[in-house]
Structure formats: structure tokens, C-alpha cells
Amino acid sequence: MDAVTDSLSTTTDQVSSVQDPRLQPAMPAEAPLAMPQQSLATFDQTTAHKPARQGEDWSTWAARLLVFGGGLALTAYGANEMYGVVNVGSITALKWALLVLFTINFSWISLSFMSAVGGFIWLFLHSRNKPGVAPTLSTRTAVVMPIYNEAPERVFGALQAMIEDVLRTGRGDHFDWFFLSDTTHPDVWIAEERAFEALRARIGTTANVYYRHRQNNTARKAGNIADFVTRWGGHYEHMVVLDADSLMSGSTIVALAAAMEADPDAGIIQTLPLIMNRNTFLARLQQFAARIYGPIIAAGLALWSGRKGNYWGHNAIIRTKAFAASCGLPNLRGKPPFGGHILSHDFVEAALLVRAGYAVYMLPALGGSYEESPPSLIDIAARDRRWAQGNLQHSRLLLTKKLKLSSRQHFATGIMGYLSSPVWMAQLLVGIALVLQASFIRPEYFTHEFAMFPDWPVFDYERALKLFGVTMAVLLAPKFMGLLYALFRAPTRRVTGGVIGLTASFFIELIFSALIAPIMMVIQTGAVLQIVSGRDTGWQPQRRDDGSIPFLHIVRRHRSHVALGFLTLIAGYLISPSLVAWMSPTIAGLILAIFISWASGQLWIGLALRRLGILVTPEETTPPRVATRAGELAAELTPDETVEVDSIKAVHGDSKFRALHESMLPSLDRHKRGVIDPHRAVAEAKLNDAETITEAADWLKPRERMIVLHDRSLLNLLSRLRPDETAPAQTGS
Numbered sequence: 001m002d003a004v005t006d007s008l009s010t011t012t013d014q015v016s017s018v019q020d021p022r023l024q025p026a027m028p029a030e031a032p033l034a035m036p037q038q039s040l041a042t043f044d045q046t047t048a049h050k051p052a053r054q055g056e057d058w059s060t061w062a063a064r065l066l067v068f069g070g071g072l073a074l075t076a077y078g079a080n081e082m083y084g085v086v087n088v089g090s091i092t093a094l095k096w097a098l099l100v101l102f103t104i105n106f107s108w109i110s111l112s113f114m115s116a117v118g119g120f121i122w123l124f125l126h127s128r129n130k131p132g133v134a135p136t137l138s139t140r141t142a143v144v145m146p147i148y149n150e151a152p153e154r155v156f157g158a159l160q161a162m163i164e165d166v167l168r169t170g171r172g173d174h175f176d177w178f179f180l181s182d183t184t185h186p187d188v189w190i191a192e193e194r195a196f197e198a199l200r201a202r203i204g205t206t207a208n209v210y211y212r213h214r215q216n217n218t219a220r221k222a223g224n225i226a227d228f229v230t231r232w233g234g235h236y237e238h239m240v241v242l243d244a245d246s247l248m249s250g251s252t253i254v255a256l257a258a259a260m261e262a263d264p265d266a267g268i269i270q271t272l273p274l275i276m277n278r279n280t281f282l283a284r285l286q287q288f289a290a291r292i293y294g295p296i297i298a299a300g301l302a303l304w305s306g307r308k309g310n311y312w313g314h315n316a317i318i319r320t321k322a323f324a325a326s327c328g329l330p331n332l333r334g335k336p337p338f339g340g341h342i343l344s345h346d347f348v349e350a351a352l353l354v355r356a357g358y359a360v361y362m363l364p365a366l367g368g369s370y371e372e373s374p375p376s377l378i379d380i381a382a383r384d385r386r387w388a389q390g391n392l393q394h395s396r397l398l399l400t401k402k403l404k405l406s407s408r409q410h411f412a413t414g415i416m417g418y419l420s421s422p423v424w425m426a427q428l429l430v431g432i433a434l435v436l437q438a439s440f441i442r443p444e445y446f447t448h449e450f451a452m453f454p455d456w457p458v459f460d461y462e463r464a465l466k467l468f469g470v471t472m473a474v475l476l477a478p479k480f481m482g483l484l485y486a487l488f489r490a491p492t493r494r495v496t497g498g499v500i501g502l503t504a505s506f507f508i509e510l511i512f513s514a515l516i517a518p519i520m521m522v523i524q525t526g527a528v529l530q531i532v533s534g535r536d537t538g539w540q541p542q543r544r545d546d547g548s549i550p551f552l553h554i555v556r557r558h559r560s561h562v563a564l565g566f567l568t569l570i571a572g573y574l575i576s577p578s579l580v581a582w583m584s585p586t587i588a589g590l591i592l593a594i595f596i597s598w599a600s601g602q603l604w605i606g607l608a609l610r611r612l613g614i615l616v617t618p619e620e621t622t623p624p625r626v627a628t629r630a631g632e633l634a635a636e637l638t639p640d641e642t643v644e645v646d647s648i649k650a651v652h653g654d655s656k657f658r659a660l661h662e663s664m665l666p667s668l669d670r671h672k673r674g675v676i677d678p679h680r681a682v683a684e685a686k687l688n689d690a691e692t693i694t695e696a697a698d699w700l701k702p703r704e705r706m707i708v709l710h711d712r713s714l715l716n717l718l719s720r721l722r723p724d725e726t727a728p729a730q731t732g733s
Helices: 003-016 058-086 093-125 152-168 186-203 220-235 250-262 281-292 294-305 320-326 345-355 377-396 405-439 461-488 490-495 498-532 551-575 577-582 584-591 593-600 603-611 625-637 647-653 655-663 678-689 693-699 702-710 712-719
Strands: 141-147 175-181 208-213 238-241 266-270 316-319 359-362 369-371
Touching (some): 141 220, 152 175, 152 186, 152 250, 186 208, 186 647, 220 320, 250 266, 250 316, 266 320, 266 345, 345 405, 498 551, 702 712
């Protein structure tokens, strides 16, 4: 245990007898900020912030010229080449469709390629900036972690590790720490309150830690943050927004606060979170890819975005008053998935801040910012479904008044990130249709001899082969740039297995990402079709553990993908072996979908590769201190078998804890006389009918438990029940 941890332990011992954490308020006194709802149809430019720094750097304009000019030139080249491919004989409707679909897809990957080129050049010209400790800070910053049905030991351990790391910098008195709970599971909620009580006891007076549970999680995470800003935001110049899986070093948090103080025009400063602490096979593939390719992609995005950048919703610092004045999100007309609350609120908040005259930008070389990733392919697909709905919803925001062009581009990029899958699939289907058309119209142009392309007179195959090579080069070049950059950086190269180990990891990731791509293409196409047809995704917590998914569930989830793969294989073989060879990566990925999905969630595969030095990253070879400490705390805080996990029994069995729980409830009970809530009435009836706490715990359903735990009068009824479990069992209704 290091000096800071020893100091915390000593301080806790000193204050425990003087300041009982049960007696401290769970939240500070309110300091409201108005957060007016923003109009998407109008904007008064005279109300915008007048930045001291006018215009943008020449380097930003040069980067935009490189990325968009180069992307346009590449797209024009690709479209011209494809036109030459199909312009043999007459151009049919199917050929025109193929040309249009190819041009859309090629423009997408061309922009990504040129952005990566810009990032690659920037990284080679700029040394990595290590976050330093600010000599002074003059403002206060809130560090807020929204949580929703998470494992308390993990999130409370992570925040304590960050608190300790900030205290090491000597700037801890400039930060307050908040858990903003939207948890809907009663047992998890009570476990959170216990963890909060224990955390305060460990931290003592060395840091201000607060906890708020919201009964109605309106507008999800955006509403959670808005509730904090409107009630307590007046205390703080800035807020660092985390996710439940976020981890940031103390020096990075302090550096963000210093950067905000130094730039009064900044509205949001975003970091580049790297993936860590993941061990399943797929999670390690993602972790490696994010570490090797992520810096190239992020640097390119930061370069052309300049001070009109984007926000990813976490691991960033925000100017609180600017956020309150500019980012009150309206509800969109209509029902979900395109109406209602704005889901991908982060993109919209960045766009509204930029519209209001504030800068939004990224510090891609700052470091010290981490997150986690879903453990399996099915979990990735579930997260992607939510993101797809949020991003497609942005189609209704593209014409928002006075948005900057770069903000519209961010919206368009997010939308295209999901539309690209159905466009790729449509291009594939049109290509197959053209092959079928040529195959079954006499004369027969397919031979029985194997060849990469069928021998028909309606395409320029030499030109097609050349264009295929160019397309693959443009698609894969960002990955090779990331490999090259990592190989040239000796510290990264050494801890990722040297030249041989790093290169082997690269090709393993390349192969499996190619196999996963067609599965995700089909999944995302299905998600887009569901959204367009009006199906809402709902809101489920993300699985963050390293456990595998039952095999039968995997089979049910991917059996249609396997069937599609075999159908494509059979149809392709009946037409031409050349078509099968051309489509072999897509066919293989679909046929192997069940095996790939099963393997993706396997912990033993990931750990075996780690032991072999494959897919390792610098952050796990030499883990950051904050990550090591977070892991230790999570293990220490995991409850043992003696801890009562049932929320009703836990509150009933400890009168002091029940008093703490009641002190954290709103000042007035939600129940109003004369207004009958059927669920509350049922819960009250069950409590009145129960004789023991065991009966009440058995009878109360999850929703009724939440009502009881939120209601002081019902908690009073609960407290009167006998702890005796020997009474005859009864059946609750």
C-alpha cells in the first residue's frame, strides 16, 4: 500500500470517531442553474458567446483540405473507374445501381482513409505529451459518474482509485466527486448506498464524495446529467463526465481542469479513452485495435475538426454554465425510435455548444484516459443497436438552425456509420443479381474452369481487379498506418511483443475483424431495418463482466446468419466457383458465425493469447497505477456471503442504515393523499398482511420494492415486521 493509501487509512481512523459518515448529507446544498430547452428551429446569434479567439488555425483548414479534398478526389477516381468497369456494352439499371452504391461506399472509406493519413502525419510530427500537474488551480470541478444497475464494488472502487490518484497531485481540494444513480434494481440500489457509506468511511475528510439516486430516470443519461446541472451545477465551473466503466489518471483529470482554466472559450475538452482491463477474445481484439489504430483515427478527427469537434459523452471536461445555457435538449416530435428523447445526446450537446460560440476539441495525445468494452459479439451487437437508433435519430437534426458545417458533418458521419452496412449489403446483392443475370442468359459465359472472375463480355475485368485492389488498400490502410506507427515507437513496440509479436497480433486482429465484418454487416442492416420500421430499442444496462453467453442463446442469435452463409455458398457455387472465391471472406464469416460468436466471449482464449504475448497492449504490460488500484479495490469491496443482499431485509435489519437510507430520500414523500397508485396500494397491502420480514421479502415484486424503498411511510410499516422466520409460509398475491 503506497503513501497516499496509508494516509487515507490514517485519516479515516482519525475522523471515524469524530465525523460519522452516516451524519453527513449525501449531497451538498443545491445551487441551481437554469437549463432552458433549446430550439432546433431558431437561434438568436446575439446571445452566443463571443470568443476571444476568432477564426480557426491555418492547420485546421489545411487538414480539411487534405481530408475532404483528398476524399473527394479519391471518390471521383473510384466512381470513374467503376463507370469504366460497367461501361462495356449497354449500362442496365442494375449496373447503374451498382455504380451508385459503390460510389457511396467508396466515398465513406475514402474520407476515413484521408482522415487517417492526416492523423498519421500529425502523430509523427508531434511527440506524445505526457499530462503534467498544473502549478495552480483556481476553480472547483465536479467529477460525476452516472451509474445504472452496475456492480457497486467495481464503480465505487474505480472512483476511489481516481480520488486517490488526484490527491497524489496535491490538487485534490479543487474536486468534488459524485455518483449519480439511475439504478432501477432495488438490491443494486441498496448495495450502492452501502458502498457509498463505506467509501466515505474510508476516504474521511480527504475528499468530498456525494451520492444521489433518481427515482424517475427521465431522458436516461442526458436527463441524469441535466438533473445534476440544474440542481447543483452552480457550485462548479467545470464538470468531468465519466461513464460507469471510465477510469482516468489523476494527472489527466487535473490537466483537463488546467486546460479549461487556460481556455475561457472552451466548452468541452475531450480525451481519447483507450480500452483496458478486458480479457475475453473479442474484447482483447478490440483492446488491441483501439490501442494500435485508435491514436491514428483520433488524431485525424481532432485535426480536421479543430475547435468545432465532437463529444463522446464521457471522459471529458465541460464548462458547466455554458452547458446549462446551451444544451437543454428538446424532445423530438413523435414516438421512438425517431421521436421522443434524444438518445445520442453527446453529439447534439457538442453541436449546440459550438453553435453557441464555444470551442469543442480533443486532446488526442493527453493519455491517462480509459474505458472498457463489451465482452462478446452479442454484447457488441446489443450496444450497436442502441447506438444505431441514436445516430439515425440525428437525421432529424441535420437541418437544425445555425449549426456549424463541421457539426452537421459529425452527424452525417455517425449516420453513415450505420447506413454503410445496408449499403454494402445492397451492393453485394446487386453484384450477385448481375452475376445471375449474366449466368442465365444465353450464351453461357461462365466456364467450368476455376477463375477469380467469370469470363463474360459485359464488364472490364482487368479494370475491376485493379479497382478491387485500390478499394482494399484504402479500406485497410488505416490499420497498416497504426501498425507502422507502433513499430516506430520503441516503448510501444517493446511491450507489445517486439516486431514479431506486434506483427503477429496485427494479422490475427486483421483476420478476425474480416470474419466478424460480414456478421456485423447483417446485424447492423437488421437493426437499421428495425429502426426504420419503428421498433424502439429500450434501455438495458451494458454487460461489463467477462462471462460467456450460454451456447444455445448464441445458436439462436446467429442461426439465421449461418443459414444465409450456406445459402450464399450454394447459390454462388451453382452460378460459378469464381463468385464463391470472390465472396469467400463474407461466406466464411457468416457460416462460422456461431463459432466466432462463441469464441468471442471465451475468457480462456483471451487469457491463453495473453500468456503467449499476443494482442497485448502497453496498458496491461505496464498497467497504470490508477488501474491497478481500481482492480485491488474492486476485489476488496466484493461482498462476502455474510452480507445480506436482499434490499428489503438489509434495510429492515439495520436501523442505522435505514435512517441513512431515509436521509437520502427526497425531503417529501412522493405519495399524495387522494391519489392512488395501484402498485403502491398493492405494496402497502402486502406489508400490512405480512407478519415477518421474510414474508414481505418473498411477496414484494421488484417494482413494489422500489416503491417501498422510496416511501417513508411504507418503510415505517416495514420496520414493524418481525425478523422471526418461523411463522407459517403464506402465498402473496
